Amino acid sequence: MHLDVLNLKSFYYRTRLGRTAQRAIRAKLLELWPEAQGQSVVGFGFAAPLLRTYLTEARRVIGLMPGQQGVMAWPEGLPNTSVLCEDHRWPLTTGMADKLVMLHGLETSETPSELLEEAWRVLGPGGRAVFIVPNRAGLWSRRDRTPFGFGRPYSLGQLETQLIKHRFEPERHRAALYSPPSGTPFWLRTAPMLEGLGRRLPAYLAGGVLLVEASKQVYAPRAYGRRKKARGPLGVLEGITRPKPEPARRNTQ
Secondary structure, eight states: OOOOHHHHHHHHHHOHHHHHHHHHHHHHHHHHOSOOTTOEEEEEESOHHHHGGGTTTSSEEEEEEETTTOOOOOSTTSOOOEEEEBTTBOSSOTTOEEEEEEESSTTTOSOHHHHHHHHHHHEEEEEEEEEEEEBTTSSGGGOTTSGGGSSOOBOHHHHHHHHHHTTEEEEEEEEEOOSOSOOSHHHHHHHHHHHHHHTTSOHHHHOSEEEEEEEEOOOOOOOSSOOOOOOOOOOTTTTOOOOOOOOOOOOOO
């Protein structure tokens, strides 16, 4: 079940731990996507904290928020671009998005397969998506004091398998939140240093969240209908010998 938008907003914008997590995840996203010049960027779940970076250069930025979660006006101080929608029915035309960011969407959805199908539909050919989920092996998925302690955490292999099943091709991955999910001053001060040290560790080992970039695969359409084999000639005359020509008669006159 999706988390409440008020709780998510409070965590990311009003707590030091949430702001620290926001900066760490956004830094990893910018490693994958440093720009979105002239592109259409869509976020689903509660991706708003990560999308503000693209507002000045992207052609459009849209924040989709699931109905069970609720919606908030976003971005603050600018015309609203956030929309309330269902997991499996987005108010967007097919193939309109160049980039898609999903945060607090996949792991809390009750219909993850339908959600991924809708994400595939909205992306244009060759479009790219970043799926951000709690790491099954990390500390953040084991503590319900943060939004990452809810829903189904994933291992890197589980997430990539799920994406391939729904016609995505995993390209690159990152991890973030190497510091413990603690709001104590010591851990908050050391969080940037731990994020830097985390670069030397495998993504699946200690990071609190996984970021997997995947591209939309569009295969050549198959020929319409099934090929039909040419029928062989009917053998209604089988067994009948071919008539032989009658021998020429001699003229006796």
